[in-house]
Amino acid sequence: MSKALFPGSFDPFTAGHLNILKRALTMFDEVVVAVGINQDKRGFFDMDQRLDIIGQAVRGIEGVSIIKYDNLTVDKCRELGIRHIVRGVRNMIDFETERSIADANRRLAPDVETIIIPTAQEFAHISSSAVRDILRHHGDTSLFLSEGVILPEVK
Numbered sequence: 482m483s484k485a486l487f488p489g490s491f492d493p494f495t496a497g498h499l500n501i502l503k504r505a506l507t508m509f510d511e512v513v514v515a516v517g518i519n520q521d522k523r524g525f526f527d528m529d530q531r532l533d534i535i536g537q538a539v540r541g542i543e544g545v546s547i548i549k550y551d552n553l554t555v556d557k558c559r560e561l562g563i564r565h566i567v568r569g570v571r572n573m574i575d576f577e578t579e580r581s582i583a584d585a586n587r588r589l590a591p592d593v594e595t596i597i598i599p600t601a602q603e604f605a606h607i608s609s610s611a612v613r614d615i616l617r618h619h620g621d622t623s624l625f626l627s628e629g630v631i632l633p634e635v636k
Contacts, residue, residue: 483508485565485596488515488554492524493612494535497604499627501569502545504598511544512567518551525613530633538627555590566595571605 485505491498491514505512516531526534528549539545550557554566566586570576576597583595600607607625615622616635626632 482510483565484511484513484561484563485509485567486513486515486554486558486561486563487567488517488550488557490519490522490524490609491516491531491535492526492609493531493626493632494538494630495604495607495609495612495625496627497569497571497600497607499538500601500604501567501598502539503542504601505567505596506542506544508596509544509565509567511546513561513563514539514545514547515554515557516547516549517554518549520551525616526633534630534632537630540629553589555586555593558593559590564593566593568595568597569600570597571600571608 487502487505502512502514514535516528516535518528524531532547532549535547558564558566568579570579579597583597586593586595612622612625616632622632
């Protein structure tokens with residue numbers, strides 16, 4: 482069974498993330514969505530809320546599991562016996578950032594390969610930071626999230 486890890490902060494998980502996940506599932510039998518805990522960042526949504534949002538987005542999709550983690554991504558891969566990391570990019574700036582991370586991961590764990598998937602064009606404008614900004618101003622985020630996802634109320 483082929484598995485991949487799809488790591489990120491997913492604050493929140495968007496329609497663009499779901500697009501990458503579904504496309505990764507065409508290459509792997511299972512994709513583990515791994516929500517990272519970054520001690521240097523205070524998340525907009527707390528961990529339980531992020532896990533719930535992802536759970537709503539992937540409801541009914543076979544081959545997906547969701548975890549949280551607070552160690553190096555390559556260490557989590559080794560712990561789970563996973564040899565592939567999936568990352569999505571929206572543009573060349575994202576690509577350069579992801580390539581640098583992939584290069585560092587390859588130095589740390591030569592046996593773990595990163596697969597970079599460009600998002601479909603219709604999702605290229607969507608970012609978690611844009612969704613958070615819309616939420617802060619009480620706007621409609623439905624066009625940016627997976628169908629059926631209900632976000633917690635923002636105060």
